[in-house]
Amino acid sequence: MDRISRRGLLFAGAGLALAGATPTASQIIERIKQNVGVPWRTETVDRFVAGDPETPVKGIATTMMATLDVIERASAAGKNLVITHEPTFWLHQDTIAGLEQDSTYQFKIDFIRRNNMAVFHFHDHWHAHKPDGIATGMARELGWEKNADPEDPKMFIFPAVRLSSFAKGIQSRLKIRTMRVVGDPNLTIKRAVASWGYASRDPGIQLLARPDVDAVIVGEAREWEVVEYAQDAIAAGHKKALLVLGHVVSEQAGMKYCADWLKTFVTDVPVEFVAAAEPFWTPA
Amino acid sequence: MDRISRRGLLFAGAGLALAGATPTASQIIERIKQNVGVPWRTETVDRFVAGDPETPVKGIATTMMATLDVIERASAAGKNLVITHEPTFWLHQDTIAGLEQDSTYQFKIDFIRRNNMAVFHFHDHWHAHKPDGIATGMARELGWEKNADPEDPKMFIFPAVRLSSFAKGIQSRLKIRTMRVVGDPNLTIKRAVASWGYASRDPGIQLLARPDVDAVIVGEAREWEVVEYAQDAIAAGHKKALLVLGHVVSEQAGMKYCADWLKTFVTDVPVEFVAAAEPFWTPA
Numbered sequence: 001m002d003r004i005s006r007r008g009l010l011f012a013g014a015g016l017a018l019a020g021a022t023p024t025a026s027q028i029i030e031r032i033k034q035n036v037g038v039p040w041r042t043e044t045v046d047r048f049v050a051g052d053p054e055t056p057v058k059g060i061a062t063t064m065m066a067t068l069d070v071i072e073r074a075s076a077a078g079k080n081l082v083i084t085h086e087p088t089f090w091l092h093q094d095t096i097a098g099l100e101q102d103s104t105y106q107f108k109i110d111f112i113r114r115n116n117m118a119v120f121h122f123h124d125h126w127h128a129h130k131p132d133g134i135a136t137g138m139a140r141e142l143g144w145e146k147n148a149d150p151e152d153p154k155m156f157i158f159p160a161v162r163l164s165s166f167a168k169g170i171q172s173r174l175k176i177r178t179m180r181v182v183g184d185p186n187l188t189i190k191r192a193v194a195s196w197g198y199a200s201r202d203p204g205i206q207l208l209a210r211p212d213v214d215a216v217i218v219g220e221a222r223e224w225e226v227v228e229y230a231q232d233a234i235a236a237g238h239k240k241a242l243l244v245l246g247h248v249v250s251e252q253a254g255m256k257y258c259a260d261w262l263k264t265f266v267t268d269v270p271v272e273f274v275a276a277a278e279p280f281w282t283p284a
Numbered sequence: 285m286d287r288i289s290r291r292g293l294l295f296a297g298a299g300l301a302l303a304g305a306t307p308t309a310s311q312i313i314e315r316i317k318q319n320v321g322v323p324w325r326t327e328t329v330d331r332f333v334a335g336d337p338e339t340p341v342k343g344i345a346t347t348m349m350a351t352l353d354v355i356e357r358a359s360a361a362g363k364n365l366v367i368t369h370e371p372t373f374w375l376h377q378d379t380i381a382g383l384e385q386d387s388t389y390q391f392k393i394d395f396i397r398r399n400n401m402a403v404f405h406f407h408d409h410w411h412a413h414k415p416d417g418i419a420t421g422m423a424r425e426l427g428w429e430k431n432a433d434p435e436d437p438k439m440f441i442f443p444a445v446r447l448s449s450f451a452k453g454i455q456s457r458l459k460i461r462t463m464r465v466v467g468d469p470n471l472t473i474k475r476a477v478a479s480w481g482y483a484s485r486d487p488g489i490q491l492l493a494r495p496d497v498d499a500v501i502v503g504e505a506r507e508w509e510v511v512e513y514a515q516d517a518i519a520a521g522h523k524k525a526l527l528v529l530g531h532v533v534s535e536q537a538g539m540k541y542c543a544d545w546l547k548t549f550v551t552d553v554p555v556e557f558v559a560a561a562e563p564f565w566t567p568a
Contacts, residue, residue: 065508065512067512067515067516067519068515068516068519068520069515069516069519072519086508086512087508087512090485090489090508090509090510090512090513090516091485091508091509092508098486099489102489102493103493103520103522104493104513104516104517104520104522107516107520107521108516108520164567164568167567168567168568171567178462178464178566179566179567180462180563180564180565180566181564181565181566181567182563182564182565185565198506201374201375202382205374205383205386209386209387209388219507220506220507222482222504222531223370223503223504223530223531223532223563224349224370224371224374224375224376224531225374225375226374227563227564228349228351228370228371228374228563229374229388230563231351231352231353231561231563232351232352232353232374232388232391232392233388235351235352235353235356236352236387236388236391236392237391238387238388244564246507247506247507247508248507277515279464279466279507279511279512279514279515280464280465280466280511280528281464281465281469282462282463282464282465282566283448283451283452283455283463283465284448284452
């Protein structure tokens with residue numbers, strides 16, 4: 001690339017900021033598309049799901065899940081562009097067909113519109129970023145960067161540790177209230193593989209079946225799929241464990257890292273991570 | 285129905301038992317089809333998923349989920365026909381394509397074959413039974429038969445009770461280790477609706493949105509669907525709670541009741557309920 005075309009790209013990347021104007025939400029997303037490092041997909045859930053893409057951006061909040069609580073806190077902090085990893089409207093595709101008259105839907109969309117906000121779903125391309133943005137953030141948060149297998153950034157190698165201690169360490173580090181574990185608490189863990197977020201049957205089963213894997217860490221999984229398989233693998237004599245952290249807590253730090261990443265090319269508006277609350281508590 | 289045709293049906297229902305022979309697994313299932321009270325569907329997951337349907341039945345075990353552990357315990361108790369509400373092979377349809385060489389699959393299927401067992405998936409028609417067999421068993425186990433709305437057997441009416449106490453009561457009654465709750469512990473609960481087992485987005489959202497519902501009780505639900513909606517409904521000012529019991533514990537008593545129901549028309553072989561273990565524990 002010659003100097004002139006590079007300068008052209010940089011200028012486009014900075015958008016109107018160089019002219020001193022406030023960037024719009026769609027201009028911010030344009031910078032993301034230019035910096036994410038992979039071609040933008042035609043089939044993707046990543047899109048504006050609420051609000052006006054042409055709204056001038058006063059500040060950006062990244063979050064794991066744009067719950068109404070997160071959106072209200074972002075607004076209170078002066079952040080009117082919310083970049084969320086998970087859906088806003090309770091379905092992966094954020095389709096609201098059939099819910100147009102639902103009072104919770106109306107309350108949420110009205111709040112977004114009244115406060116000149118825009119909400120962007122940033123799921124597929126943050127995972128597609130090399131390395132996976134969620135995986136990078138989770139390894140950082142857990143202090144596991146030194147444990148990561150250079151060949152496979154979702155595989156972590158540990159000195160032999162008992163499952164009970166291993167689980168307790170994750171619970172403490174991520175401040176989880178309602179983590180759940182399958183397996184013998186005395187099992188020795190040396191190699192654990194993470195499937196941050198939702199683990200479907202495939203490759204959930206294949207990860208558990210790998211001979212070099214002692215433990216699989218997931219956000220959530222169906223009880224009659226990966227969870228039952230974990231029980232059966234153990235009953236069949238395999239030394240395995242499954243750690244089910246909760247979906248939000250299992251990817252949250254990936255969107256904290258997303259705020260740091262955004263700051264490397266968005267310098268004209270403030271960027272802040274707004275944590276989504278772990279939804280559950282357990283009866284005492 | 286005249287006396288002769290009734291007698292003919294009774295004779296068919298009892299199958300070979302009247303002749304003193306041991307019934308086969310498929311003959312037992314034939315009796316279920318005759319007694320379940322609804323036409324047998326063409327599209328259904330209810331079928332033999334493992335073992336030989338022609339195996340002579342020494343005893344019947346009903347269970348919520350035919351884990352390897354359940355199958356081994358059933359066999360040890362002399363029960364070689366296992367009637368399970370949930371899948372045996374980690375998918376609703378029990379398809380094993382791609383898992384033929386999996387060592388856990390091979391261990392499980394070999395155990396079933398070596399012990400002359402048969403496993404029957406009994407999901408759709410037990411729910412279709414009038415009233416729903418799972419709902420009946422759960423109401424019994426919780427001691428909620430007197431609380432059920434006569435118009436709607438999954439709706440329960442209570443004297444005003446705080447959510448924290450309500451949740452604690454369910455947890456104690458069903459002996460749940462890893463129950464999770466969304467909502468204000470001080471919320472007053474008067475009307476709760478149950479969606480035993482898995483609650484998909486629809487009708488999960490519609491149940492939570494009903495003005496006459498304070499709490500929705502489910503087995504499991506996706507964190508970005510019904511769980512996020514519950515959080516948002518609460519943030520929007522609605523007085524709601526969501527109780528996520530765990531899938532196995534949320535339907536288990538329905539298969540305990542299934543054993544009682546089977547005994548009303550299977551008298552020639554012993555029938556026993558074998559509880560599936562709650563899969564999870566929580567780090568202390």
